[in-house]
Amino acid sequence: MKHLILITLIAVNLVGFAQFDKFFHDKTLRMDYYHSGNTGEEDYYFDELIEEPYWGGSKVNLVDTFEYGKYYVKVVNTSNDSLLYSRGYSTLFGEWQTTNEASETKRSFSEAVVFPYPKQNVDVVLYSRNRDGIFEEKFRYKVNPENYFIKCDQRLVYPSFDVHISGATDKNVDILILPDGYSKEEMGLFIDDCRVFAEGLFEYAPYDKNKDKFNIRGILAPSDDSGNDIPADDVWKKTILNTSFYTFDSERYCMTIDNKSVRDLAANAPYDQIYILVNNKKYGGGAIYNYYNVSVNSNEKSSEIFIHELGHGFVGLADEYYNSSTSYNDFYNLNAEPWESNITTLIDFDSKWKDMVKKRIPIPTPDTEKYKNKVGVFEGGGFVAKGVYRPMHDCMMKSFGGDSFCPVCSKAIQNMINFYSE
Numbered sequence: 001m002k003h004l005i006l007i008t009l010i011a012v013n014l015v016g017f018a019q020f021d022k023f024f025h026d027k028t029l030r031m032d033y034y035h036s037g038n039t040g041e042e043d044y045y046f047d048e049l050i051e052e053p054y055w056g057g058s059k060v061n062l063v064d065t066f067e068y069g070k071y072y073v074k075v076v077n078t079s080n081d082s083l084l085y086s087r088g089y090s091t092l093f094g095e096w097q098t099t100n101e102a103s104e105t106k107r108s109f110s111e112a113v114v115f116p117y118p119k120q121n122v123d124v125v126l127y128s129r130n131r132d133g134i135f136e137e138k139f140r141y142k143v144n145p146e147n148y149f150i151k152c153d154q155r156l157v158y159p160s161f162d163v164h165i166s167g168a169t170d171k172n173v174d175i176l177i178l179p180d181g182y183s184k185e186e187m188g189l190f191i192d193d194c195r196v197f198a199e200g201l202f203e204y205a206p207y208d209k210n211k212d213k214f215n216i217r218g219i220l221a222p223s224d225d226s227g228n229d230i231p232a233d234d235v236w237k238k239t240i241l242n243t244s245f246y247t248f249d250s251e252r253y254c255m256t257i258d259n260k261s262v263r264d265l266a267a268n269a270p271y272d273q274i275y276i277l278v279n280n281k282k283y284g285g286g287a288i289y290n291y292y293n294v295s296v297n298s299n300e301k302s303s304e305i306f307i308h309e310l311g312h313g314f315v316g317l318a319d320e321y322y323n324s325s326t327s328y329n330d331f332y333n334l335n336a337e338p339w340e341s342n343i344t345t346l347i348d349f350d351s352k353w354k355d356m357v358k359k360r361i362p363i364p365t366p367d368t369e370k371y372k373n374k375v376g377v378f379e380g381g382g383f384v385a386k387g388v389y390r391p392m393h394d395c396m397m398k399s400f401g402g403d404s405f406c407p408v409c410s411k412a413i414q415n416m417i418n419f420y421s422e
Contacts, residue, residue, distance in 0.1 A: 020059040023077075023084050024116035028052040029150070030263060031124055031141065035093040036108035042097070044126060044139035047110070050263075051152040055116050056174040056270030061419050062086075062116075068316035068339050069289050070094040072127040072135050073113040077120065078142060084122065085115045088316075088339075089290035092247075092255060098331050099248050110259040118145045133336040156221065156240070156261065160269040161191065163216040164198045169270040173314075173420045176271035177218040178262065180241040181279035184222040193277055193297045194218040200303035201310070204396075205404065206414045213421040217269045228254070228278050240265065243278050243294060247286065254284035254294050262292055272420055273314050275306075287313035304400040311397055315416045317409055318343045320390040320398035322380035334387040341412045342397060343381045344389050353391055353408040367393055375407055 032047040062085045064072075069088030076083055093109040096102055113124065122143050127135040166172050177197060182190045194216070202211045225237040229244035232251065241261050247253040256262060256276070266274050274292040278285075285295035285305045293313035295305040311317040318340035332338055337348040344352045349363070356375050357363065365376030372393045381390035381398075391408035394401055405413065 020062065020116065023119055024055075025119060026055050027117045028055050028114050028267075029117040029143070029145070030112050030114045030267075031143070032110060032112045032260065032263070033126075033139070033141075034108050035091060035111045036106060037093075037097065037102075038106045039097055039102040041106075042093075042128060042138065045108075046141055049143065049147070049150040050267075051117065051150055052114070052267040053154075054169070054267075054270035056169045056176075056272050057116070058420055058422065059116075059170040060422055064088050065419070066316070066416075067135075068341070070129050070339075072129070073115070074125045074127070075115050075118065076123050076125060078123050079121070081123075084118070087113070087115075087290060089113070090288045090316075091291055092257060092288060095288070096248065101248075109257060112259060112263050114263075118143065120145065129339065131333050131336070133333070133339060154264070154267055156264040156268070158219050158221040158265065158268055160217050160219050163194045163218055164211075165215050165217075166212045167215070169215060171421055172213050172215045173417055174215045174217070174270050174272045176266055176269050176274055177216065178241060178265050178274060178276045179219065179221055179223070179279070180243045180256070180276055181223050181226055181228040181237060181239045182277075183224070183226045186226060186279060187220055187222055189279070189297075190220070190277065191218065196297075196303075197275070197277065197306055200306055203303075204307050206410050206417070207307075210414070210417050210421075213417055215270075217271075219265055219268050221265055227280050230282065241276060243276060245282065245284050252284040253286050254278060254280075254296065255286045256292075256294070273310070275310070275313070285309045287311075289313060289316040301400060304396070304403070308396055308400070311405070311409065311413070315409075315412050316340055317397050317412060318382045320381045320395055322383060322385045322388070332382050332384060332388055334384075338382065338388070340382070342391055342395075342406075342409050344377065345387060346377070346389060349377070353411075356391075356407060356411075364389060 030050040034045040036043045064086045070090040072088050075085040124141045126139040128138045177194050179190045198216050223239035227237050231246045242258040243256045245254045247255040276294045278296050280296045281298040283299045287293035287309035293309045361376045363377045367378050377389045382388045392406040395406035
């Protein structure tokens with residue numbers, strides 16, 4: 001039986017590789033576009049197509065099976081509309097739409113989707129999840145891969161270096177670490193910080209048992225200044241990725257709206273996940289699913305921040321705390337099931353972790369000492385105190401007190417690792 005299973009897996013992999021080779025080149029096509037609107041409106045505008053030299057993703061799992069994220073991209077064959085590639089993702093624009101500012105004005109954000117470079121004409125189709133959690137088609141762009149307007153001149157060319165390499169990029173999770181606020185003289189510090197990142201990652205379950213399924217690389221790209229922007233303190237630095245604290249006026253939220261610089265710098269190596277390390281000791285960071293991750297390098301909680309933010313960016317896990325100062329309005333529709341795997345509104349709990357809750361655990365679960373270490377349904381999560389529920393009393397996605405992921409989050413992490421490493 002074991003031999004039969006092995007033969008079947010090999011056959012599936014061969015079919016997957018044959019599918020990739022039939023339709024794609026072993027490199028990336030990136031489509032940049034602008035995402036604009038306000039609280040209740042959104043529009044998409046094409047910007048440019050860019051050829052990048054590496055493809056870091058799986059060559060077997062080309063079609064997304066999770067359907068996580070606020071948005072979704074499909075690459076379909078123009079001749080017959082067959083699906084060739086898909087991925088879910090979220091963006092900074094989607095978060096901004098729930099802020100007070102979005103109810104007062106309109107803004108435009110640069111965004112990008114990446115996919116294997118097609119060998120034939122394809123349609124790139126962008127979807128947005130509506131208030132009820134249903135994906136709606138919003139934008140479609142026809143791509144001719146022979147179009148001479150596709151740009152192939154790399155704009156930010158810097159050397160990469162290996163931090164931890166397990167094998168081929170298509171059979172491992174590839175994390176690419178980008179520096180921001182490291183001066184030329186601090187490139188040695190960045191290399192050391194990348195090694196600390198890798199060591200810290202593999203200290204946490206379930207990453208510790210999956211060390212052989214990860215590749216981690218860094219890019220040696222110095223900034224003119226050391227540190228990064230802290231607007232409320234009138235601190236402004238000239239850095240390569242333009243990260244800043246006080247994103248959406250939340251002090252600890254450290255992100256960048258400079259999508260093009262992030263993507264241009266990431267084009268120097270293959271990647272599944274982009275992780276930006278910021279040279280600052282101030283507590284902060286942030287991450288958005290399949291968009292990018294950010295954390296500071298020298299805060300006393302840096303290792304926990306690394307892991308927490310990767311839970312967002314890599315796995316799509318939601319924050320499980322609910323006493324946040326983050327300025328979001330109606331972030332979740334309490335009459336629909338959230339797409340994140342670790343929170344629920346109980347609208348469709350069967351699709352979440354119901355099978356992991358033992359029969360004698362009440363639903364919802366009282367947040368008492370009796371159930372402190374049990375998988376249940378505890379009220380409070382996703383910045384919301386009422387109506388949104390989390391799997392356990394505590395978890396790395398709620399606080400750093402327990403210093404571990406709950407079983408629900410651990411299962412989600414393992415599933416994502418398997419998806420990228422098969």
